[in-house]
Structures are given as structure tokens and as C-alpha cells.
Amino acid sequence: MVKYDRLIRLVLSGYTIFTIAFFIYLPIAVIYIYSVNDTPYFIPEWRGFTLEWFMAAFRRRDLINSLYNSVLIAIFVTAVSMAIAIPPSFYIVRSRGRIKNIFLLYMMIPFVIPWIIIGISSYIFYWYIGMPKSLLTAALSHIVYSIPLVVTLLAPRLYTMDPDIENASMDLGADPIQTFRYIVFPQIFPAMLSAAVITFAWSFDNFIISYYTLGDELTWPVWVFSILGKVPRIMPVINAVSVIIITVSSIALYIVVKKGLVRLI
Amino acid sequence: MKTEVDVKRIRMFISNIPSILYILILFYIPIVILLAISFTPPRKFIVEWVFTLENYVNVFTNPNYYRILLNTFWIVIVATIMLIIIGFPIAYYLARMNRRLGAKILYFLIIPVEINYLIRVYAWKVILGENGFLNLLLISLGIIEKPLTIFFYSWVAVVIVLIHEWLPYVIVPFYVNLVGISDEIYDAAMDLGATRLQIFRTITLPLVKPAILTIVFLVTIPSLGEFAIPYLVGGQSGIMLGVLIDRYLSGFQLAIGAALSFFLLVITLILSMIMIKIFGYEALYTR
Amino acid sequence: MSKDIVLRVVDIWKRFGQVEALKGVSLDVYRGELLVLLGPSGSGKSTLLRIIAGLEYPTSGKIYIDGEDITDLPPYKRDTSMIFQHLALFPHMTVYDNVAYGLKIRGIPKDEIDRRVDEVLELVRIRHLKDRKVTQLSGGQQQRVAIARSLILHPKILLLDEPLGALDLKLRKELHIELRRIHQEVGNTWIFVTHDQEEALTLADRIGVMNDGKLIQIGDKWDVYEQPKTRFVAEFIGETNIFECRVVEVYGDRVYAEWRGLKLGVKTDREVKPGESMYLSVRPEYIGLSKDKPSNEGYNIFHGMITDEVFRGSYVMYSIKLDNGEMVKVTVLSKDAEYDPGDEIYLYWRVDKGVPLKE
Ligand SMILES: Nc1ncnc2c1ncn2[C@@H]1O[C@H](COP(=O)(O)OP(=O)(O)OP(=O)(O)O)[C@@H](O)[C@H]1O
Ligand SMILES: [Mg+2]
Numbered sequence: 001m002v003k004y005d006r007l008i009r010l011v012l013s014g015y016t017i018f019t020i021a022f023f024i025y026l027p028i029a030v031i032y033i034y035s036v037n038d039t040p041y042f043i044p045e046w047r048g049f050t051l052e053w054f055m056a057a058f059r060r061r062d063l064i065n066s067l068y069n070s071v072l073i074a075i076f077v078t079a080v081s082m083a084i085a086i087p088p089s090f091y092i093v094r095s096r097g098r099i100k101n102i103f104l105l106y107m108m109i110p111f112v113i114p115w116i117i118i119g120i121s122s123y124i125f126y127w128y129i130g131m132p133k134s135l136l137t138a139a140l141s142h143i144v145y146s147i148p149l150v151v152t153l154l155a156p157r158l159y160t161m162d163p164d165i166e167n168a169s170m171d172l173g174a175d176p177i178q179t180f181r182y183i184v185f186p187q188i189f190p191a192m193l194s195a196a197v198i199t200f201a202w203s204f205d206n207f208i209i210s211y212y213t214l215g216d217e218l219t220w221p222v223w224v225f226s227i228l229g230k231v232p233r234i235m236p237v238i239n240a241v242s243v244i245i246i247t248v249s250s251i252a253l254y255i256v257v258k259k260g261l262v263r264l265i
Numbered sequence: 266m267k268t269e270v271d272v273k274r275i276r277m278f279i280s281n282i283p284s285i286l287y288i289l290i291l292f293y294i295p296i297v298i299l300l301a302i303s304f305t306p307p308r309k310f311i312v313e314w315v316f317t318l319e320n321y322v323n324v325f326t327n328p329n330y331y332r333i334l335l336n337t338f339w340i341v342i343v344a345t346i347m348l349i350i351i352g353f354p355i356a357y358y359l360a361r362m363n364r365r366l367g368a369k370i371l372y373f374l375i376i377p378v379e380i381n382y383l384i385r386v387y388a389w390k391v392i393l394g395e396n397g398f399l400n401l402l403l404i405s406l407g408i409i410e411k412p413l414t415i416f417f418y419s420w421v422a423v424v425i426v427l428i429h430e431w432l433p434y435v436i437v438p439f440y441v442n443l444v445g446i447s448d449e450i451y452d453a454a455m456d457l458g459a460t461r462l463q464i465f466r467t468i469t470l471p472l473v474k475p476a477i478l479t480i481v482f483l484v485t486i487p488s489l490g491e492f493a494i495p496y497l498v499g500g501q502s503g504i505m506l507g508v509l510i511d512r513y514l515s516g517f518q519l520a521i522g523a524a525l526s527f528f529l530l531v532i533t534l535i536l537s538m539i540m541i542k543i544f545g546y547e548a549l550y551t552r
Numbered sequence: 553m554s555k556d557i558v559l560r561v562v563d564i565w566k567r568f569g570q571v572e573a574l575k576g577v578s579l580d581v582y583r584g585e586l587l588v589l590l591g592p593s594g595s596g597k598s599t600l601l602r603i604i605a606g607l608e609y610p611t612s613g614k615i616y617i618d619g620e621d622i623t624d625l626p627p628y629k630r631d632t633s634m635i636f637q638h639l640a641l642f643p644h645m646t647v648y649d650n651v652a653y654g655l656k657i658r659g660i661p662k663d664e665i666d667r668r669v670d671e672v673l674e675l676v677r678i679r680h681l682k683d684r685k686v687t688q689l690s691g692g693q694q695q696r697v698a699i700a701r702s703l704i705l706h707p708k709i710l711l712l713d714e715p716l717g718a719l720d721l722k723l724r725k726e727l728h729i730e731l732r733r734i735h736q737e738v739g740n741t742w743i744f745v746t747h748d749q750e751e752a753l754t755l756a757d758r759i760g761v762m763n764d765g766k767l768i769q770i771g772d773k774w775d776v777y778e779q780p781k782t783r784f785v786a787e788f789i790g791e792t793n794i795f796e797c798r799v800v801e802v803y804g805d806r807v808y809a810e811w812r813g814l815k816l817g818v819k820t821d822r823e824v825k826p827g828e829s830m831y832l833s834v835r836p837e838y839i840g841l842s843k844d845k846p847s848n849e850g851y852n853i854f855h856g857m858i859t860d861e862v863f864r865g866s867y868v869m870y871s872i873k874l875d876n877g878e879m880v881k882v883t884v885l886s887k888d889a890e891y892d893p894g895d896e897i898y899l900y901w902r903v904d905k906g907v908p909l910k911e
Contacts, residue, residue, distance in 0.1 A: 012358040015358075018360070023432055024433070027385045027389050028380065028385070030389075030391050031385070044391065084287055090277070112482055112488050113537075114490020114507075119291070121298070121526070124523065142288075144288065205382075221383060235387070246379045249379045250376050253372075449639075452607050457556045457657065458627075458658060459653075
């Protein structure tokens with residue numbers, strides 16, 4: 001019995017390590033290796049160590065610009081969607097009945113359909129009303145998805161919050177604004193921070209909606225897409241930037257998780 | 266007393282107006298326009314406001330579309346099933362081990378997601394491509410003589426890359442459900458006479474059912490609309506609906522593109538409705 | 553009288569890494585009795601129960617049921633069933649499905665399952681809840697489901713691991729009565745684990761007291777209560793006064809000891825020598841109070857002053873400061889509680905009510 005247990009555990013651990021290594025980390029290893037391999041081509045051959053691609057990354061205006069645009073959009077999207085999405089999160093958690101279900105469905109449909117539909121309907125919409133595509137249009141379309149995203153991230157936390165605490169606060173003489181400021185906000189702050197981090201990361205990385213709604217100014221994923229396969233010699237530069245991004249964001253993530261500011265699960 | 270409640274309700278209603286309006290203007294109205302355009306004749310560069318069902322008739326009769334649609338479903342279903350088969354044992358293993366170590370490994374599962382998936386997709390080319398590592402390995406092992414091209418630019422490549430892309434999103438929901446089952450529950454089942462296999466069938470599987478819902482919303486539905494992966498690695502056999510839609514949109518044949526998009530929308534909505542029927546509305550926002 | 557032993561636990565040791573959870577526990581359990589294992593948190597009660605159930609494997613030692621060595625049998629081949637601390641009801645199933653689980657697993661025909669489920673739900677009086685989800689039941693109802701789920705298998709031995717721990721006091725008291733009734737109706741052997749001495753005294757036929765991985769004393773519940781062997785047992789079961797004294801004179805089974813300047817009479821079967829130190833336990837309810845100095849033979853009589861009184865329903869507990877400065881607790885039935893703090897008072901107890909303890 002006990003031996004059997006140990007065997008199962010051994011097989012499972014081997015399987016887990018192999019699967020994670022093959023399916024998840026293999027391409028990451030490739031990206032790391034080719035960010036310092038002294039060849040612009042994806043050839044299975046080691047041509048020596050170089051930091052050239054990291055240098056080159058800083059020299060490329062279009063690349064830096066696309067990263068800057070991505071950050072800009074992500075900040076805008078995060079701020080706007082957080083502000084808009086808090087009331088519906090409360091509403092969904094605090095009420096029940098038919099109207100609430102209809103409202104829930106209304107808010108959630110953009111969340112449960114493929115992003116490409118948001119991209120294409122926006123594309124046609126901007127064309128139809130004659131609005132020139134730009135960073136703004138892309139951001140506006142991101143928010144269509146990020147509002148329900150924030151709702152799904154906040155609602156479970158609100159769900160476990162005792163509404164009587166608010167009533168107690170009001171009973172002690174606080175008005176609704178003060179109650180939110182002193183009672184509700186501190187309670188939902190960790191959930192809000194998590195939601196903000198996830199929304200930012202999502203928006204920063206979104207390709208398909210941006211692809212259909214951007215103008216001449218590109219975001220990082222769309223710029224990458226415009227290079228992929230077409231301008232091979234820039235690929236190692238993209239790898240180098242990826243290495244920087246994953247390193248910086250992993251450390252940042254590690255710190256905020258460690259400090260308990262953000263919960264991963 | 267009554268007025269107090271009413272005031273609260275009104276305040277709640279007013280605070281929800283921005284979100285309602287936002288989603289209306291930037292989502293539902295565009296969808297209606299999309300729907301309207303899908304009923305106009307298939308023209309290039311212009312939209313002719315005449316009602317016709319031509320595009321939809323096409324979707325169901327043109328063997329070319331038909332093939333791509335089936336291909337899309339095939340790829341997504343295979344990928345989802347593979348993901349569940351591959352991901353579940355890992356989640357199970359992580360959930361049954363020391364809580365802290367499990368959480369650490371999960372962290373390492375999530376990290377790679379920080380690199381944009383387009384770049385990760387492209388890196389697969391070095392592994393699976395004609396001059397890639399896999400071919401090199403097989404040749405040096407003497408299993409094949411000439412590089413094989415079936416790994417790349419094929420539906421197999423799309424499935425592999427989809428597995429890479431979504432595996433963390435499958436493991437995490439399973440993990441969350443599995444750690445929720447206390448050891449006592451397993452002990453109780455064993456004490457009542459269940460064998461390992463019976464415990465798995467009667468306790469573990471039913472209790473992870475909610476994870477399936479999350480996975481359908483998180484993985485299956487987005488995959489149905491995937492464009493970049495089949496575009497980059499799919500080749501002929503890996504073509505999917507997203508590629509087709511993009512082809513028409515890039516050629517500014519809006520009507521056909523709109524019809525195909527709307528078709529995709531309906532499919533995903535039906536899928537969502539089935540999920541809501543099974544799991545209830547609350548499933549949309551509680552895990 | 554010769555008793556029929558159903559379960560025999562022989563010298564069980566259990567080590568978890570660095571922790572020695574059980575250090576040589578041996579125990580005989582009689583058929584049809586309700587044995588309560590009592591001990592503080594971490595004393596190894598759950599571990600012992602889990603080893604009996606087969607959920608844990610002992611580092612050494614043997615378990616016999618009806619003379620058969622079952623140490624190596626997996627849980628599903630043992631004639632035991634366990635009720636867990638958190639009940640471990642299957643949350644995705646109805647009451648019926650939970651209770652029927654063990655029978656379904658064994659491939660029993662549906663109509664027999666139905667019959668037996670009805671029977672056992674009748675026994676625990678929740679037949680009307682058959683089709684409810686277990687998550688929609690109150691704590692007490694869930695308790696009954698857990699009991700039914702185990703009893704339906706007619707286990708020779710039912711193991712209960714602090715199953716009432718999560719309930720409030722009133723509900724616990726109700727369930728104590730129910731549990732005794734069910735035990736009597738079913739007639740099988742129960743081993744009930746708790747760290748609540750009151751619960752132990754209410755439920756048990758016999759009590760086994762555990763501490764630090766060892767079974768310290770086991771016996772009829774009143775024997776354990778009245779004749780504790782160690783200071784730990786005396787203090788753990790019920791309230792008591794412990795007097796740390798020193799033997800001064802020995803006359804057969806009659807001993808005189810000195811306790812902070814006062815002279816105490818003690819009755820003991822043990823061999824003691826003058827100069828030896830000794831702990832004496834005297835239960836508060838065995839100490840009498842009187843305004844006038846009593847003159848009874850065979851009593852210890854001391855003078856002191858009441859400093860505090862606490863009402864505890866049917867009785868009152870007085871704290872009394874003796875002339876030598878030591879505090880003594882005394883309980884008196886409420887109807888006889890006619891004293892107030894500040895009163896000068898005599899207290900007395902029969903010499904044989906003081907129990908000398910092995911440390
Ligand atoms: N699986 C385990 N791994 C490591 N140590 C364990 C394990 N189970 C129990 N222990 C340790 O063994 C000792 C006895 O634990 P046990 O659970 O039997 O105590 P208990 O008497 O049931 O306590 P409680 O009243 O708190 O339930 C404790 O020190 C505990 O930490
Ligand atoms: Mg315990």
C-alpha cells in the first residue's frame with residue numbers, strides 16, 4: 001500500500017517535471033538562448049555569446065515606441081475599467097433575481113466570447129462612424145473586455161465580505177462615501193490591486209483587439225507581429241526584449257506576491 | 266424605512282449607468298452593425314446596403330468554409346481534451362503535495378505567460394521547424410533520414426502551441442478545485458470502503474467539475490477565435506476560422522468577414538449558454 | 553466478570569518524522585461498550601484512531617479485531633468505520649447519496665440500499681431530509697448524516713474523532729443524549745475521542761486518558777474520576793485541588809502529611825515512607841463547609857475565609873483562603889450555598905476522599 005503510494009508519486013513527479021519542461025519552458029529556453037546567440041537567424045547552432053541584441057533593442061526607436069504605447073494604453077485601460085467596474089461588481093454580488101441575471105449576462109457576454117469578435121466589431125464600428133483608428137480607439141476597445149474582467153476578479157472577494165460591516169459603519173454615523181473610504185476600500189484593496197495588475201498585464205499583452213483597432217502607432221504585440229517571419233534579423237532583438245520583460249516582471253510579481261499585496265490564486 | 270431602501274436602489278442604479286452605457290456603445294452597437302453588414306451582399310471595398318442571406322448561405326454550402334469550420338472545431342476539441350488529459354495529473358500532483366511547494370511550482374507555471382505569446386509561438390519554430398531541434402534529434406538518433414515537415418505548418422503544430430499557451434490556464438482551475446478537497450474527504454471515502462479508483466470516480470471527478478466550466482470559458486472559447494497561432498504555424502492543414510475572417514477583413518470584404526464573425530459569436534454564445542445551464546449564473550463570477 | 557474483548561491494541565508506536573505521536577499504547581476494548589479517549593490537543597488521540605481505522609500505518613505494534621491481526625489490512629477491508637472531526641461529508645451529494653455511498657461502492661442492489669438507508673435515517677431521525685444536499689443542513693443534521701453514513705455498514709467498531717467539536721454547547725448536549733440512545737439501539741462498540749472532560753463523563757462507559765502519546769489511565773469513568781493515578785489525570789478530568797505535601801508519619805494505610813504548616817490525614821494503599829513528597833487531590837465537591845467547627849472523626853478540618861463565589865447553575869464554587877495562605881476551591885449545591893465572601897468558615901473532607909497521586 002505504502003510502496004504503491006510512493007511509486008505513484010514518483011511517476012507523477014517525473015511526469016510533471018517533463019511536461020512543464022517540454023510544453024512550457026522549452027520555448028522560453030529557446031528565447032533565452034537566442035537572445036545571446038551571435039546569429040540573427042533561428043538556426044540550431046551555437047555561434048558564440050553576444051549582448052549585441054540587448055544593445056540593439058535600445059537603439060530601435062520603433063521598438064521602444066511600441067513598448068511605450070503598450071504601457072500607455074495599459075495604464076489608461078486599467079484606470080478607466082477599474083473606475084467603471086466597481087459599481088457593477090457590487091450590484092452583482094449584492095442583489096438577486098431576474099434583473100440581476102439579465103444585467104450579469106449583459107456585462108459578461110463580452111467576456112465569454114473570443115477577443116477577435118471584439119476586435120472585428122470595433123473595427124467595423126470605427127469605420128462605420130468614421131472615427132480614425134489610433135491608440136485611443138484601441139484602448140476604448142480593450143476596456144470592453146477589461147470591465148467584465150475586473151468584475152470577475154472583484155466579485156468573488158466582495159462575495160465573502162459581510163454587508164453588515166457596512167451597515168454597522170452607517171449605523172455609527174458614517175455616510176456612504178466615508179463608509180466606502182474607511183471600511184469597504186481597505187477590505188477590497190488587495191483584490192483591487194490584483195485586478196489592476198492582471199488588467200494591466202492583459203492589456204499590455206493583448207494582440208488581437210489592438211491588431212484590429214490600432215492606427216499607425218503600434219503596440220508591442222502588434223509591432224512584434226509585424227516583424228515575425230518578415231524581418232528575421234530583428235527576431236533576436238525581440239528575444240532580448242522578452243528576456244528583459246520576463247525577468248523584470250517575474251521579480252516584480254515575486255515581490256508583490258511575497259508581500260501579500262497580490263494573490264495569484 | 267421604505268424610502269431609505271429606495272434611495273439605496275436608485276443610487277446603485279445610477280452608479281451602474283457608466284458601465285451599462287459603455288458596454289452598450291462600444292460592444293452591443295458594434296455587434297448590431299456587424300450583424301447588419303453580414304446581411305449585405307459580398308462586395309469588395311464597399312458596403313452595399315441591400316438585404317441578402319448570401320453570406321450565410323455561403324457559410325453552410327461553400328465546401329471551403331465548411332472544411333475550415335470543421336478544422337477549427339477539430340483542432341480546438343483535440344487541444345482542449347489534450348489539455349485536460351495533460352493538465353489534470355499535474356494539478357492533482359501539485360494539490361496533494363505540500364501547500365507551499367505547490368504554490369511555488371504554480372508560480373513558475375505562470376511566469377512564462379509574461380512573454381507575449383506571439384514570441385513564444387515563434388520560438389516553437391526553432392523546435393518543431395524543418396531545421397529545428399526535433400528533426401535534428403531524430404536524425405542524430407537515426408530514426409529519420411531527412412527532416413520531417415509535418416511538425417510545423419500543420420494542425421499538429423497548432424495543437425502543440427495551443428497546449429503550450431493554455432496549459433497554465435488549465436492547471437490553475439483544476440488546482441484551485443482540488444486543494445479545496447480536504448484530506449478528510451478522501452479518508453472518509455477510503456474508510457467507507459472505496460478503492461483508489463472508486464474514490465477518483467465518485468469524489469475527485471465530480472468535485473472538479475466546476476474547473477471544466479472555467480476551462481471552457483478560459484481556453485476553449487478563446488481558441489475558437491484564435492488567429493495568430495494558425496496564421497503563424499498552421500499552414501494548410503492547420504487553418505482556422507480566425508485566419509479566414511482576417512483574410513476577408515484584410516481584403517476589406519466586410520460582409521463575408523462579418524457573417525463569419527457573427528457565426529463564431531453564435532457558436533460561442535450557445536456554448537456559454539450550455540455552461541450556464543449546467544452550472545448556473547453564479548458560475549460566471551464565483552469560482 | 554469476564555468481558556468479551558473485540559479490539560486489542562498492542563504496543564502501538566507511531567513516528568512522524570521527528571514527532572513521536574504515539575509511544576507504546578496498549579488497549580483492550582470490550583464488545584458493546586462506549587469507550588471515550590480523552591486527552592489534550594496533540595496527545596495522539598486522532599493518530600490512534602486513524603491507526604485503528606487503517607488510515608495510518610503504525611511504526612510498530614499490532615491491532616487485533618476479534619483475535620484476528622488486522623494491522624496490515626487496508627481501511628476498506630476492516631470492520632471499522634470512522635466519523636471525522638470535520639465530518640467529511642461529500643459536498644456534491646445529497647443525504648441519500650452520502651449515506652448510501654458505502655453500499656453503492658460494494659455493489660449492493662438498489663432496493664436493498666434504499667431499505668437500509670431508510671432504516672438508518674430512521675435511526676438517526678432525519679429521514680425527512682433524505683433528498684437534501686448536505687451543504688444545506690444545519691450542523692446537528694450534518695452530524696446525523698455522518699453517523700448514518702458509517703452505521704449503515706454495520707461496523708463492529710465505530711470510531712468518532714471529536715465529531716461534536718464544531719457545535720455550540722446546547723446542540724452538543726442534545727446530541728450527547730442522541731448518541732447514547734443510538735449507541736444503545738445499535739449495540740456495537742464505539743470509541744469516541746474528545747478533549748472535553750464533561751463530554752467524556754456524559755458519554756462514556758469507560759474513559760481512557762491520553763497525554764503526550766501515552767495512555768495514562770483507563771477504567772470505569774467514575775473510577776478514573778475518583779481515583780486518578782496521576783496529577784495530570786486529576787487535573788484534566790473535573791476540577792480538583794492539588795496539595796503538594798510531605799509525608800511525616802505512617803501508620804499502616806493511615807498517613808499524616810505536612811502541607812504548608814498544616815497537618816493532613818491521608819488514606820493510601822501505597823507504600824510510603826516518612827520524608828517522601830506527595831501530591832494529594834481533593835475534588836471541590838467532596839469538601840464540606842460549616843460556620844461552626846465540626847468535630848467529626850476521620851475528617852481533615854481547616855479554617856479559612858471565603859474570598860470569592862461563582863454561580864454555576866446548579867452549584868456554587870467558593871474560593872477559600874486558608875490560614876496558611878493557600879487557596880482551596882469548594883463547590884456547594886446552590887440550594888445550600890448560604891455563605892458570602894468575607895465569611896469566616898471551616899472546611900472539612902473525609903480522609904479517604906483525598907487521593908494521593910503518582911506525579
Ligand atoms: N500526518 C502527520 N504528520 C506529522 N505530524 C503529525 C501528523 N499527524 C499528527 N501529527 C503529530 O502527532 C501528534 C499527535 O497528533 P494527533 O492529531 O493524534 O493529536 P490529537 O490528540 O488528535 O489532537 P487534537 O485534539 O488537536 O485533534 C501531534 O504532535 C501532531 O502534530
Ligand atoms: Mg485530533
